[in-house]
Amino acid sequence: MSNKTILIVDDDPDVRLGLNIRLKANHYNVVFAADGMASIAEARKHAPDLIILDLGLPAGDGFSVMERLKANDTLALIPVVVMSARDPSANRERALKAGAKAFLQKPVDNAKLVALIRKVLGEKDLTPNLVHDLGEV
Amino acid sequence: MMNEKTVRILLVEDNPGDARLLRIFLAEAGSTTMELTHFGCMSDAASHLQGGEVDVVLLDLGLPDAQGLGAVRQVHAIAPGVPLVVLTGLDDETTAAQALQEGAQDYLIKGQIESHGLRRALRYAMERQRMQVETEQIRKQQLQLKDEFLSHVSHELRSPLTAIYQFVSILVDGLAGELRPEQSEYLRLTLRNVRQLESMIADLLEVTRVQTGKLNIEPQRASLSDAITDTVHMFEGSVAAKGITLSANIPADLPLAYLDPSRVRQVLINLVSNAIKFTAQGGEIKLQTRIFEEDPGLLVVEIADTGCGIKPEVSKLIFDRLYQATDAGEHGRKGLGLGLYISKELVARQGGSIWVRSEPQKGSSFFFTVPIFSLASLIGPILTNEVKPDDAIAVLVVEMDSQDGWLSPDVRIAMSNVARALLQRCLLPDLDVVLPKMDSGDAQELFFAVACTNKQGAEVMSRRVREQFRRSERLQQAGLTFTVSCSFLPPILRNVNEPMGEFVGHVAAGVQELINTMIIARSVPA
DSSP states (O other), X not given: OOOOEEEEEOSOHHHHHHHHHXXXXXXXXXXXXXXXXXXXXXXXXXXXXXXXXXXXXXXXXXXXXXXXXHTSTTGGGSOEEEEESSOHHHHHHHHHHTTOSEEEESSXXXXXXHHHHHHHTTOSOOOGGGHHHHOOO | OTTTSOEEEEEEOSOHHHHHHHHHHHHSSOSSOEEEEEESSHHHHHXXXXXXXXXXXXXXXXXXXOBHHHHHHHHHHHOTTSOEEEEEOTTOHHHHHHXXXXXXXXXXXXXXXXXXXXXXXXXXXXXXXXXXXXXXXXXXXXXXXXXXXXXXXXXXXXXXXXXXXXXXHHHHTTBTBOOOHHHHHHHHHHHHHHHHHHHHHHHHHHHHHHHTTOOOOOOEEEOHHHHHHHHHHHHHHHHHHHTOEEEEEOOTTOOOEEEOHHHHHHHXXXXXXXXXXXXXXXXXXEEEEEEOTTOTTEXXXXXXXXXXXXXXXXXXXXXXXXXXXXXXXXXXXXXXXXXXXXXXXXHHHTTOOEEXXXXXXXXXXXXEEEEBOOHHHXXXXXXXXXXXXXXXXEEEEEEEEESSSOSOHHHHHHHHHHHHHHHHHTSOTTTEEEEOOOOOSSSSXXXXXXXXXXXXXXXXXHHHHHHHHHHOHHHHHTTEEEEEEEEEEOOOOXXXXXXXXXXXXXXXXXXXXXXXHHHHHHHSOO
16 A cells, blocks of 8 residues: 655646546545646645656746756655656657656556556556656667 | 849850850840850860859750750759750750750740840749749648648647546546446447547657658567567457457568567557458458568568458559548448558568558458568678778677666666667768677677777777767666677788678678677676
């Protein structure tokens, strides 16, 4: 049973709600932010174990969020998984370079998402499917 | 302004009388200054034309060293963007008309030329050329706009699709309460349609990548049988559900291929899912592979079904973009008609080809080829006839290892692609070549690069490769360590009587041996 906290940063309320239900069912605490600015404040407030970050956000896009996280010694340690509808060929490399653990393209398969979260949180071994999200230039 | 600028005319005319007459016509009063440079033959005119200082060419079609359409083509080959007006005799309008088809802007008939007409013809020729260039630019811009639009739309479609997928799967998984079997079935049906929509969007994006040249292909030494076996496993469920048998026949001694495994899988998935779609219950789909009878350098894969088949007049069209079977009705919904087009591109980009043989009502056989892996064919291009005595073949081995075992073997394979791209960055085009990952017999990841350069050059390259690896944040983030080592084949002097092909074979064997010794040396603990 996990009681770890995940911060979801996405400007789409439907995505936030859907992820909330899915992650709660997997016994995670879930907190939210709907824009870039709020994401930093929420990260400070809750000190989450993981951040799931959209790229297209109001008030500071995903890349600038990662930049600001990196600039803070405490926040820099929180693992970030980018989850975006954008073209991976143009954004995966950039996201990983900015410090993301993985780039997932929406819509993300539920089993894959949960497996990745467990892996990043060091909870359980991963399914081999992860390859496609970590590697490949 | 056109009016103020001097128009530089190149006249290619071997008849001094005609040339003089034209010069007189052009010298007559006009608002534009026309500057005439005259040559009597094509070879002299060609070097002037190459200089680029020409606005329009006046070309006689009866030169001593170039006649008729040949002359037109020569001018176009040297200066494709320069407008051309041809000069012909009264009795030769056919050639003149052909010259227009070859891209000349206009023709003038000797003996009927007068000053104003000549000036007008030249000015029109330049103006038409300018308009053509402009139209072409606009066309390219519009194509680019269309690609950007497609790419944008596809991404925007993904957002609502994500929400639909999330909530339907929440219902299916019972996270919002228990469902009646019927409800559960309908929701699964919805999910299936979501997946279909998702794969259509993926196809759309793939097509924009094809058209903008952004399709990424990474060939390596890999097993074609693995790709086939994986694909067959993947479809086991869906063929069982439809009552079709799916089998693969792969010879045990099939040579390794040079391909991008994920791209070949993409092609196989496409062809097999098509076969399933068009094959009725009780039917059969067979996959086979063998060395291609018509070219021993290739492997051929055959996907044969007992489906409805394809009419001969249609089988040529099915690989075109947006082509779809018009009578797909009973076989389910139409797709976007992009799958085979994408497959054709993927196969071609890996050095193979794709085709179909089919008989209506009996079934179809799709074939595609991939190159067999051969060290000699990879090394071949860097070995030229001018191999110098001090040319050394450098073999660079990059070995990767995970520091903390955090990454699965699959992830390490993915990281190997990163490493290969880094390696590629350090090489000189045409002089060096990266060899794909080769079997090392142990679990560690190994990569090889071969360089045909002098010894000093190879050492410089090896330093650059080390530097690149040290700087790669991606590799460090992934917790990978690496070692780079460099060895040299002794300089090999090519025997004058030895055919190039044999020489390449000898070098390839030497490289293979060097690789083997390096692997053995590294696997012995220090």
